[in-house]
Amino acid sequence: MGTAIFGSIEAGAIYALMALGVYLSFRILDFPDLTVDGSFVTGGAVAAVLIVGGTDPFVATVAAMGAGFLAGCVTGLLHTKGKINPLLSGILMMIALYSINLRIMGKSNIPLLSEETVISKLTAFWQGLGIDQALTFFGFVPKTWGILILMLILAFIVKILIDWFLKTDLGLAIRATGNNETMIRSFSADTDTLKILGLGLANALVALSGSLIAQYNGFSDVGMGIGMIVIGLASVIIGEAIFGAKTIIRATLAVVGGAILYRIIVTLALRVEFLETGDMKLITALIVVFALILPKVLDKQRERQRKKKRMLQARKNEYDKRGENLASIKTDS
Amino acid sequence: MLQLKQIHKVFNEGTPDEKMALQQMDLHLKPGDFMTVIGSNGAGKSTLMNIISGKMMPDLGEIIIDGKNVSAVKENKRSKLIGRVFQDPMAGTAPAMTIEENLAIAYTRTKSRGLQKGVSKNRKVIFQEKLEMLHLGLENRLHAKVGLLSGGERQALSLLMATFTEPKILLLDEHTAALDPSRAELITQLTKEIVEKYQLTTLMVTHNMQQAIDLGNRLIMMDKGQMIFQADEEAKQHLTVEKLLLEFQQIRGEKMNSDKAVLI
Ligand SMILES: Nc1ncnc2c1ncn2[C@@H]1O[C@H](COP(=O)(O)OP(=O)(O)OP(=O)(O)O)[C@@H](O)[C@H]1O
Ligand SMILES: [Mg+2]
Secondary structure, three states: OHHHHHHHHHHHHHHHHHHHHHHHHHHHOOOOOOOHHHHHHHHHHHHHHHHHOOOOHHHHHHHHHHHHHHHHHHHHHHHHOOOOOHHHHHHHHHHHHHHHHHHHHOOOEEEOOOOOOHHHHHHHHHHHHOHHHHHHHHOOOOOOOHHHHHHHHHHHHHHHHHHHHOOEHHHHHHHHHHHOHHHHHHOOOOHHHHHHHHHHHHHHHHHHHHHHHHHHHOEEEOOOOOOHHHHHHHHHHHHHHHHOOOOHHHHHHHHHHHHHHHHHHHHHHHOOOOOOHHHHHHHHHHHHHHHHHHHHHHHHHHHHHHHHHHHHHHHHHHHHHHHHHHHHHHHHO | OEEEEEEEEEEOOOOOOOEEEEEEEEEEEOOOOEEEEEEOOOOOHHHHHHHHHOOOOOOEEEEEEOOEEOOOOOHHHHOOOEEEEOOOOOOOOOOOOEHHHHHHHHHOOOOOOOOOEOOOHHHHHHHHHHHHOOOOOHHHOOOOEHHHOOHHHHHHHHHHHHHOOOOOEEEEEOOOOOOOHHHHHHHHHHHHHHHHHHOOEEEEEOOEHHHHHHOOOEEEEEEOOEEEEEEOHHHHOOOOHHHHHHHHHHHHOOOOOOOOOEOO
16 A cells, blocks of 8 residues: 555656646646647657667656657647647647657557666665665655655756746746737737747646656556546646645646645555556546536535525624614613 | 828628728828727727737738838737727736736837746836826735726726837727726826826727817727828817717718717
């Protein structure tokens, strides 16, 4: 049990990068970008091929981000210059990427277990620090704390970078593009370029997540992106429902939290006797439905309670008044 | 400052819906001119504004701003020179962003937007100073989301955002029409103050004839895509609503049939 939860937090921290990308496209740009299913694999594919070819895994990971950025830009171009509707642009790109990913990999699965990866390098680096030995008092001893801690740090660095970026002049313009296009155009912004850039950045993060997941799992597979967009959305929605999204800083934190929480929920769900691995997509869909409906139900309930309180208060006031009236009548007589 | 030469615009050309929205529009505004534009529904006033701002391209004709021919310049580039306030109070601001963030976007209209901080300390001081001009207390609410403001407050903010970088041209398309009378009065007053303060070359569409007469130094009347009447600085001082209506009747041989033409 402990190991399973531990693993889900590790993976959750890596998936959080993907969820932050989805947050950028869905929430900031208001663009339902389905490219994610494809660009996630593109990240894994580029990193895997380069690593197997002998490239330094860190360089390979950066290259994977670059490939994701390009994929996002193409979706942006389809939408802005080709005037294709956002959903369709994403779907077209997702389908195209399936073939492209196969071409990149040359086969449908590339194993990385015997390769030097970012994950294996970081593990070695961490074990050199000797911190694991110091953490044995937790009672529970995982193989290493390194990946969990370093991936959490990475997720937070990316979160902070996003927070910072969205407050720069360029970031403000991208936010306004997603919020009120008429307005930002009247302030001399080229919304086409801003959308393309935003989608590029979002998919760069998705591809980064994909490349790290491939290295973490020890293989890159052409099917590993299926349903990724829904997982990303689930993370964003769960996070926002639980941690709130009042400000950007809060919202990005919520997304990271949501991604980890999602992994934990899935891990726990899979431990239920009659559920199988194949049910995971159904569970994901149910989680999203649940997370979408729950806040509304809660709101309604709160509203109802407030009403009740107000009614009781009103009745009490009336009662008090009547009491006073009675009292005054009595003193009159 | 602003010159239009022989502007033509036809919608749905060659179909039964063909509509001559602008015909042979010629216009010349000197720096600091404040021209009000009146005319019945469908006269082509908004089309005129859209063609100046670059939202629409004319079929024929030239647009010259500050001596430069901008006919081929795209909307986003052209809006470095042009401030706009829309009829819809929701259109001119980004509701999910704060007042200071909205102002930062307006502030960088003429600059290239890079990775510098949007709301810096220096800028904040400027924003506060500018907001005080509105007398709405918004200078104390820099962190408030614009979506929480009332329609009038949002329109006042839009007006400020459109003008405080002193654009070459200010376009106002019925920017008080969606507000209740007291709010409309406030925005009209602010418009007057701001245009005077920055000496902006302004084109303002309104359905309120009295407002069109009170504000600015020039006035034109449009109908069916044409300019049918204009009053220069001298003539405008003697205009009244009655005279305007009579003018229309004489030119068109019919009563002005505009539901929206308000006779206040
Ligand atoms: N995008 C468009 N496509 C087709 N026809 C249009 C378009 N925009 C405007 N028109 C037509 O052009 C004519 C002029 O419209 P315009 O919006 O300029 O009028 P207006 O003077 O602003 O009227 P109002 O006082 O109602 O705002 C109208 O007949 C309108 O139906
Ligand atoms: Mg109009």
